[in-house]
Amino acid sequence: MLIHFTANVSNPVLMFSILLAVILLVPLVSTRLKIPSIVGFILSGALLGPGGFNVMSGESKDTLIAVWSIVGLLYIMFIAGLEFDLYQFSKHKHRSIVFGVLEFVITTMVASFLSVLLLKFNLLSAILFGSMLASRTLVAYPIISRLGLTKRDSLTTTLGGTIITDTATLLVLAVVVSLAREIMSIWFLCRLGVSLTLFFLIVFWGVPIASRWFFKNVSGDGGAQFLFVLTVVFTCGYLCHLAGMEPIIGAFMAGLALNCLISEGSLLKDRILFVGNNLFIPVFLFSVGMLVNVQNLISDIQIWIVAGVMLAASLVTKYIAARIVQALFGYSQEEGWIIFGLSIAQATVVLAVVEVGYNERLFNEAVLDGTVILILVTCLISPWIVERFGKKLALEEETSLLHTAALDKRLLVPVANPHTAGAVISFALLFRDPVATKTIYPMTVVQDGGNVDEQVAKSEHMLQQTISSCSEDIAIVPTIRIDSNPADGILRAVSELQAKTVIIGWGGESVGAFIFGTILEQLLKRCGQRILVFKPAHPLNTAKRTILCLPPFVERLPGFDETIQDFKRFAKQIGTNLQVVGIEFGFSSMQKRIKQVYPQIPTSFISKASLQEIRMFLSSCSSDDVIVLFSAREGTVAWQPGLAHLPGAIAKNSPQSNIIVVYPPITVEEASTGTSSEDETSLSSLFPQQEGIVLNIGKVTPEESVEKLIETVFADDKTKKESLISELRKAVNEYPIELTEGVVLSHLHCPEVERTMVLVATSAEGINFKSIKQPANIMFLVLSPVGVSPELHLRTLSSIARFVHTAGAVDSLRKTSSPEEVKSLLAK
Known part of the structure; x- marks a missing residue:
């Protein structure tokens, strides 16, 4: 050995102190030397281990380091599974399969051939030798995670390929050992198949059910969740061992099983990464370095021959496989190098295989020592390659996102109820844009009065308790406002803090006409920022489905695409699919628009005939659903009375569901119209040359009103008249939109008309629609040619909605006594 201390450290307390000192100092020194800290940990293990200065040795070392290194080994694989992008893998799984199979076949064949030719191995030893070199350990994965590259398609392909190569290697190990022991039989294969089937059932069926139940019932204690x-x-890991595979595969599968339940940015995820990156994983890397025996390396030339064959076979074949995959799937040069860098590191699987092979006398001691050199060299090269090219790739991504990151999309989160404050803050953390949202402001409003000091102290305590469990990766800045009115305090904070979104909590207990009460009512009238109302019911990470409800015309409101993007990212964050529910008319164009919005996640679409049908659909939702209702403010083009009642009805029928109500932002110009001036359409120009207006139609059904309106326009064309009436009889009850109380709009694309036309009917007694509670005193009927663009048709509908929401317009229309007065009123 280089230096041998006769009085080495054997006291476990001192040994642990040295380990902690190494974990503390290595990253600092590595930064100064400009080398990856992973390399620093491996070199530290080599220097302090039995093959170096012999500081760490003895029984305590064998017990302490061995246990902690196994923990770190499994932890690396678990984190890889936890951060694995399952959607990207399912979308591009063929790429992972191609890469994994390609690398395994090339490396196994070349390494097996070289071992027979140069090392004189027999067939079984050669096959095992080749397959173990095809495996890989994600030693450099923490670098990828730190650089924020885990969701890239190329990295998902590499991680998916790891499953293929490592699983194939371990299966080859099981078969080769069985052949060497001469126990290979049909019974053995059947037993292996059954045990693996049971294992996968437990992991991918049992673990999610048990975890979802635990997280729902133990939501307040992050420590308990972490231990779980x-x-x-x-x-x-142990069940995988019992099934006949290595525990590292079990740890990776556990990460996949918990992938959708542990959200990015949550306190639990932060704890998992913190403990792994700062304790378990460094100890594992340190233990890898301790395997190096410098004395044997100097005295035995055979070790170097074996190590040379290993390194040449592994590096060359994996470089070839990485370049083939890069060319096949169009990855960049940087991505090709990162794929190669991640693929070459050897530690976990190769250690397991060589240990078993050595014990079964398939390998000699030279292979065992050569494997240590292989591990040391690849674990030094891999992080260096990944960090060098990963930084270039991360810099490119950062540059492409500069325009987004330049604006801090601050979130203001007013809280008042200590019991729900934590849940509302947790929602804000999950909803935020990790690139653009740099600051979250939890706030309380203390009403001005005699006991202000006491109320401020209570508010400070509540805010401190609330933010104590938040992630440290984002600025959480609690704030307090003293004001005579809570709404005024919130509005002042919005202005002073330049918040872009306001998130407020709702208990769901009120189901009145305006369910949220006066504070929200004032905010909707006076605050132009986007407002989100959140009713918590259970931890969001336990949900299975996010349902997004879109009433008519919401796509014409400001910030529609941004809000869709935010909720697609939110659904991805909590690990749910997205189901979009909307009204049939115009839904196909809305689908195309939603599909184009990043990120791409599993999304399904369901169309309903009316808000009433949407309400019935949502009444069947369970505690596994998150319901997002895209609403509108009164006076905007998308507003209708039914929207005010919908959240309360949903809360009453689905009390166990999380509910989020979204009110898009408005500008000063759009506050009263909901659309820009360039979208205005003159309604008077859309009336047909014939009347198209029936006043005081009487107490009639929608079908009868349609007949009378069509009669005024197509009295001379019996064929067109009968065809239109036939179509409209069905449409008028299926697609009515209540623009405001007593005003209903129906619309249809039909081949019988050559240009868009607007028909109007009034009724003092009321027209009774099946899906609308109150009779309608005014009915607008819009007929557009089949070939007219959806944008032009929507512009007409928007013009009608804008007219209806103009102050005094509906009352004036009710009082008209002639068609000329109606046309004149609509021309204003």
Whole structure:
């Protein structure tokens, strides 16, 4: 050995102190030397281990380091599974399969051939030798995670390929050992198949059910949740061992099983990464370095021959495989190097295989020592390559996002109820844009009065308790406002803090006409920023589905695309699919628009005939659903009376569901119209040359009103008249839109008309629609040619909605006594 201390450290307390000192100092020194900290940990293990200065040795070392290194080994694989992009993998799984199979076949064949030719191995030893070199350990994965590249398609392909190569290697190990022991039989294969089937059932069916139940019932204690996750990980590792595979596969599978339940940015995710990156993983890397025996490396030339064959076979074949995959799937040069860098590191699987092969006398001691050199060299090269080219790739991504990151989309979160404040803040953390949202402001409003000091102290305590469990990766800045009115305090904070979105909590207990009360009512009238109202019911990470409800015309409101993007990202964050529910008319164009919005996640679409049908659909939602209702402010083009009642009805029928109500932002110009001036259409120009207006139509059904309106326009064309009436009889009851109380709009694309026309009927007694509670005193009927563009048709509908929401317009229309007065009124 280089230096041998006779009085080495064997006291476990001192040994642990040295380990902690290494974990503390290595990142600092590595930064100064400009080398990856992973390399620093491996070199530290080599220097302090039995093959170096022999500081760490003895029974305590064998017990302490061995246990902690196994924990770190499993932890790396668990984090890889936890951050694995399942959607991207399912979308591009063929790429992972191609890469994994390609690399495994090339490396196994070349390495097996070289081992027979140069090392004189027999067939079984050669096959095992080749397959173990095809495996990989994601030693450099923490670098990828730190650089924020885990969701890239190329990285998902590489991680998916790891499953293929490592699983194939371990299956080859099981078969080769069985052949060497001469126990290979049909019974053995059947037993292996059954045990693996049971294992996968437990992990991918049992673990999610048990975890979802635990997170729902133990939502307030992050420590308990963290210990539960650790228990799941190591239990899965041991069950995998019992099934005949290595525990690292079980840990990776546990990460996949918990992938959708542990959200990015949550306190639980932060704890998992913190403990792994700052304790378990560094100890594992340190233990890899301790395997190096410098004395043997100097004295035995055979070790270097074996190590040379290993390195040449592994590096060359994996470089070839990485370049082929890069060319096949069109990845950049940087991505090709990162794929290669991640693929070459050897530690976990190769250690397991060589240990078993050595014990089964398939490998000699030279292979065992050569494997240590292989591990040391690849674990030094891999992080260097990944960090160098990963930084270039991360810089490119950062540059492409500069326009987004330049604006801090601050969130203001007013809280008043201590019991729901934590849930509302947690929602804000999950909803935020991790690139553009740099600051979240939890706030309380203390009403001015005699006991202000006491109320401020209570508010400070509540805010401190609320933010104590928040992630440290984002600025959480609690703030307090003293004002005579809570709404005034919130409005002042919005202005002073330049908040872009206001998130407020709702208990769901009120189901009145205006369910949220006067504070929200004032905010909707006086605050132009986007407002989100959140009713918590259970932890969001336990949900299985996010349902987004879109009433008619919401796509014409400001910020529609941004809000869709935010909720697609939110659904991805909590691990749910997105189901979009909307009104049939115009829904196909809205689908195309939503599909184009990033990020791409599993999204399905359901169309309904009316808000009433949407309400009935939502009444069947369960505690596994998050319901997002895209609403509108009164006076905007998308507003209708039914929207005010919908959240309360949903809360009453689905009390166990999380509910989010979204009010898009408005500008000063759009506050009263909901559209820009360039979209204005003159309604008077859309009346047909014949009347198209029936006043005081009487107490009639929608079908009868349609007949009378069509009669005034197409009295001389019996064929067109009968065809239109036939179509409209069905449409008038299926697609009515209540623009405001007593005013209903129906619309249809039909081949019988050559240009868009607007028909109007009034009735003092009221027209009774099946899906609308109150009789309608005014009915607008819009007929557009089949070939007219959806934009032009929507512009007409918007003009009608804008007219209806103009102050005094509806009352004036009710009082008209002639068609000329109606046309004149609509021309204004």
